[in-house]
Amino acid sequence: MSEGWALALHGGAGTMNRKDMTPEKEATYHAALRECAAAGSAILAAGGAAQDAVEAAVRALEDNPLFNAGRGAVLASDGTFEHDAAIMNGADRSAGAVTGTSTVANPISLARQVKDQTDYVALSGQGAEKFAREMGMPEMSADYFDTPYRREQLARAKVAQKVVLDHADETEFKTGTVGAVARDAAGHLAAATSTGGMTNKRPGRVGDAPMFGAGTWADDRSCAVSGTGHGEYFIRLAVAHDIAARMLYAHQSLEEATTAVIMGDLPKAGGRGGVIAIAQKGRPVTPFNTSGMYRAIVCQNAEPETAIFVGGEQG
């Protein structure tokens, strides 16, 4: 049981097939997860704040085209990009979110600016873009985000939707989010989530990432949570705040609360996905009800761990 600083991150949960994963591809993901985790844990190791650590880790995930956020965002049905991101500081429950941006390289840092530089909690669309320019963030061209892999994925999703409306493997096309949670040496918690949305989604769809209490929550009194999965169910169940409320009011442990929601209420309602979560004491937890979730855990005085499928943590 670690009581020092700790960080966990996720790069999305979903239907992942071991047989589609070559050893080379798997190694690439493990290396990327380790690198993104290090971007956050370096801040914690230097005595930095949890909110700075989760922002740094999510920035690294956004910059990596492997993950559905920032640079690697998936395409909506009309071939456009829409990013959502949110950050929350458990120390004072200050919060910032942006939705529907398409020219900002690191939406999580724009969300952080909304939190720190405005009286608002959430900005959307053109208002968020305008604010990004005011904050000096360059307007990225579509080329920056446009990757051949995502184009091909959209084409496949359109074919799949035409053929089978309720295809079991649809999840592969639909979900994917990145996020981080951290506890710093001073005991403060923070959470950050960023997403490029769902492949082939209706433009304008807002998911759980920027909905505080659904996909993102942080409160020093209970826990910090970042979710990934079928966002609509995370919203309808207020997954992140429900985990916090179970700890605060029903005195459940972090393990009990996250297990009850992710392995109980969520699949019962038909929702698939997972969370990473951290409390005042102990290791972060990473429950999910899908076949895999890209994830990493770094604790003070311990070797970083990365994992993709159920079990299979790599030291």
Add this chain to the structure above:
Amino acid sequence: MSEGWALALHGGAGTMNRKDMTPEKEATYHAALRECAAAGSAILAAGGAAQDAVEAAVRALEDNPLFNAGRGAVLASDGTFEHDAAIMNGADRSAGAVTGTSTVANPISLARQVKDQTDYVALSGQGAEKFAREMGMPEMSADYFDTPYRREQLARAKVAQKVVLDHADETEFKTGTVGAVARDAAGHLAAATSTGGMTNKRPGRVGDAPMFGAGTWADDRSCAVSGTGHGEYFIRLAVAHDIAARMLYAHQSLEEATTAVIMGDLPKAGGRGGVIAIAQKGRPVTPFNTSGMYRAIVCQNAEPETAIFVGGEQG
């Protein structure tokens, strides 16, 4: 203690000065609140569903230029309109929201369509507008929403912000939301909230109304809640879901839970506003920590009540 159907609605909370309220103006508000409440209670009295009743009541509030939603929406700093609305059905926790629409006469009915006709929970901006056209909702011109009173209010807010940044009466310009909660004869709960935002706000700002768990929540196991006030604090405290969680996990009554949040946690954090809330049993409650909240309560086999200031219910 009524155990049959019941409905409560609000037309916004804020700094209200009795001396600014002529008897004629006050009578106009009471009549409007009664009329909007009747639009919802008529459905409950006929055995209709709670979600239909709250939609009807909020539509009536949206249609009335006295309230900051739909037709009466306030102006953002650039003189544009942005509507947000959300509806949630406690029976199955299905939910729908729209943000940033500007041509839809009744955003609450668009939110209802998102809930009933799509796989999504929330649509924003142009995507929401496009969906409205698909649902056959006419594109209203700006004239429909533009009232001389709101123009004058924006001008006054700009002057006030120039002169005093942290003016105590700023709230008058800033907040305002409409909402309804209901329990139907079958015992199901529902909540709906709609807003025209904050006068002189930054375009793109998203408040608590469409954030499920913040300004809107409904769950048959606990309660239905609609909030009004300084939305950023409602988001950071997850006000609506926190009330529900206190009932579910700490076994607090509706009165205890709403009082703890609205008269305790919210003002402690610096947030002003109120909620209307209803549970499986008993009368709706309408706590607020401002000097007034436009509100109405209708219970089966009882005379409708309307009120504006602290106390002062009119039978």
